[in-house]
Amino acid sequence: MKEEITRSNFIKTFIDEDLESGRFSKVHTRFPPEPSGYLHIGHAKAIVISYGIAEEYNGLYNLRFDDTNPLKEDKEYELGIIRDIKWLGFDWGDRLFYASDYFPILYDFAVELIKKGKAYVCDLSPEEMKIYRGTLTEPGKDSPYRNRTVSENMDLFERMKNGEFSEGSKVLRAKIDMASPNMNMRDPVMYRILFKEHHRCGKQWCIYPSYDFTHGQSDSIEGITHSLCDLSFENHRPLYDWFIEELGIFHSRQIEFSRLNLSHTVTSKRKLKELVENDIVKGWDDPRLPTLIGLRRRGVPPEAIKEFVGAIGTSKKEGVIDVETFDYYIRENLKLTSSHIMAVLDPVKLVINNYPEDKCEILNLENFPNLKDSETREVKFSRTLYVERDDVKEESDEKFFRLAPGNYVKLRKTYIVKCTAVEKDNSGRIDTVYCDLVPDSQKSMKIDSKKVNGIIHWVSANDSIDAEVRIYDKLFTKENPLDDKGADFKEFINSNSLSVYKNCKIENSVAKAKQEDRFQFERVGYFCVDMLDSVDGKLVFNKTLSLR
């Protein structure tokens, strides 16, 4: 196994300082998804950072659903998120929380701020509020409702809660500073009226707290020491701190880092949704998508994702990681964990002229040829085999050292064979290749002291099973599909991102393979049994990656 390289980063430096200064005596983090979509590789980075740091400091981590907007959220997403994080291998024990469970406390917090004169009910319409807010370069104006008395605000807020006012007619706002250069501090909305049933609270509430009024206090309630989030919340930190300080509650520390951008794909809920809804892919679990369920279905091991995230580091620089780097860590894992077999994707028949029709040899081949003392499996060899169409040519050339008339080729783990002829079908496609077997050449790599360069894989025709194999390529042809501002990102879709091979021939040792089992098809790539469409007797494989 490989050693853990726990590189230093700015977050750990902060934590070390906090521990040393005594600001905190332990580390407790959280991952706070909104149940409004599926998790993708970008979320995996956030999870691995938050949870990984807690583990590293022997601390705890929570899973908390940030479910403050009933318009967007759904139980289905919640379940998907839980499934995906568990798949990654994290266990939050009994610390599964919901921001919606804090609605009563949050309501009390709001009342407290009203009493302190730090919050008020505002009747401005959304349009008016926008005007009053000012612009990036001009200060805003105070709302005409800003100076309502405490008792008036108390009364109004309670009546908002009781459903006496219509949606959008009133909000509760923090009274901070309409001239602040930070727009988030210009009297931000704390509560809005929404007559919408919540997927967990039902109709209990018709006012819902905003993200800003929820997140920090939720962190505080749970005793989160370090609240790690992405750069877009950096501008919210003053507000995060303001609420906590005005309320005088446990002060979590928010630290922001850059989110992950992967080349040749998109990681944005909205864009992923667009791909799904326009039928460009076949669902959130399409193996071409960077969603966790898509990656899982493609055969990417969760450990590879964690290793990858650990390897790319954590900083505040917004960059794009080349998928090649991700692929490297997937292969790094797969080459040690997936057993080897031989499989022919696009079969051509190979007949050995001088091998008896009724003869059959049994080979014991290693499942992990690169490991010492690998377990073995039985593979049969006979007169008629299948080989890969790519490994056969009508005429040879200098760079081609596989099957073509006159060429000697090594059949992996068995005889050397000399190609004598190829035969085509009516359409002109090569149909069958004929070879002479070189006797006693199982252990040899030479013919007349000349090295045989070509080694090809094969499957015995009578000892193989049929399978479907789905090959995936990059979903986008452009490194960053979003960096052309004049074009829609969907214009850069790779039209060849999926190809299906329906009559592949696979050695029958895998006939009993189960969903999600992973294999290396020697000389071809890494594959896994599809978790949805594969059934006993009709196996479907997804290509995870090619060999390099």
Add this chain to the structure above:
RNA sequence: AGGGGUAUAGCCAAGCGGUAAGGCAUCGGGUUUUGGUCUCGACAUGCGUAGGUUCGAAUCCUGCUACCCCUGCCA
């Protein structure tokens, strides 16, 4: 009266005043019954830029430039 961030190799990324770690990619050599694996080696006189401080600066100071984020009753 705008504010908040970020700049170290093709892509990531350490470095925190003592003379540029590491990974991916790339390029060479060796091993190998997978054109794979493994292995050995090469790869920034240079840290956005211009000055300054210092015996010494990627690190400290000043000015400049580029890019990202912020004007939801989204998170």
